[in-house]
Amino acid sequence: MSSSLQTAFLGSYYQNPFMNASGVHCLTVKELNELSASRAGAFITKSCTTKEREGNPKPRYYSVPLGSINSMGLPNKGFDYYLNYVLDFQSKSSDSLPFLSVAGMSIDENLHMLRIVQDSAFNGVVELNLSCPNVPGKPQVAYDFEVTEEILTKVFDFYKKPLGVKLPPFFDFAHFDAMAQILNKFPLAYINCINSVGNGLYIDIESEGVVIKPKNGFGGIGGEYVKPTALANVRAFYLRLKPEIKIIGTGGICTGRDAFEHLLCGASMLQVGTQLYEEGVSVFDRLQQELREIMNKKGYKSIDEFRGKLKSL
Incomplete structure (x- = not known):
């Protein structure tokens, strides 16, 4: 009997644990519909701000030998665009609703969007991106522990629907x-780790210059480069968070082996970014096949048989 990739997450069942990472193949309704029609177990919208944003000047994404470097600047179609999409999706189907990602440029903007979601008919999962800038000259929100606790306190004063947070x-x-210690104080549904490793630099030796335009070439690193860091974060939080806070593993998932390692560290769902950008939605077929082959070889019938059971020496 072939291994099953079925995954239970926040009271819903998914055919497999794979999703897109917010920011990749999810900007437009067309891309979101392609994800919906793909073999991904679930999918998430682009992290959005209240108003539409063009994002940073191009080139702002560049493929490098072991992954990617980007400084996108949160290009998105605006909060209403994505909320309307998930509400329309929900009106047609109650199965596998899209996740909605919000990433305001301030605490007040995040609270504003979440209040609208709370008052809306949407009953799916929302991801609050805490791995974005707070104010100029300050670190991204999740690197400021006091601000992180402040925003989560204010959010859960009124927000009662399933909410996860994206972490750097x-x-x-x-x-x-x-x-x-901070996260365990709140009724979070999950955390998602990691976002890209910030402020890397890639140099084109032929031109003796950088490869992306924003920030003088500094950008977030993704792909194979970041898998060890992603695995460490998944494992570290799996061992520290209360069991009801689940983990989505993101970072360096290029093969079924990478997926298996994330699950072994304790992830419940998996998001694919750089590899989806490079390969398109067919990546989900390949990843499932490769993960199932590993599980079959090891004799695992389900993911729950090995999830979180990483062995120490």
Whole structure:
């Protein structure tokens, strides 16, 4: 009997744990519909702001040998565009609703959007992106622990629907401990780790220059480069968070082996970014086949048989 990839997540069942990472193949209704029609188990909208944003000047994404570098600047069609999409989807089907991602440029903007979602008919999952700038000159929200606790306190004063948060990578045990202590105070549905590794630099030796225009070439690193960091964050938070807070693993998922490693570290769902950008929605077929082959070889009939069971020496 072939292994099953069926995944239970927040009270819903998905045929497999794979999703797009917000920001990739999810800007327009056309792209979202392609995800819906693909073999992805679930999908998520582009992280949105209240008003439409053009984003940073191009070139702002560049493929590099082991992944990608980007400084997109949150291009999106605006909050109403994506809320209307998920509401329309919900009116036609109650199965596998899209996740809605919000990423306001301020605390007040995030609260404004979440209040509208709370008052709307949408009963799916929302992801609050805390891995975005707060104000100029300040670190992204999740690197400011006091601001993170402040925003989550204000959110859960009124928000009662399933909510997850997207986190940047952390690199120190003290930071894992401190962030987990904050997250455990709230009724979060899940965390998503990681966003890209911030402010990398890639150089074209032929031109002796950078490869993206914004920020003098500095950008977020994704793809194979970041998998060890992503796995470390998934594992660190899996060991520190209360069991009811699930984890979506994101970062460096290019093969079925990468997916297996994320699940072994404790992830419940998996998001694919750089590889989806490079390969298109057919990537989900390949990843499922490769993950199932690994599970069959190891004799696992379901993901739950090995999820989170990473062995230490």
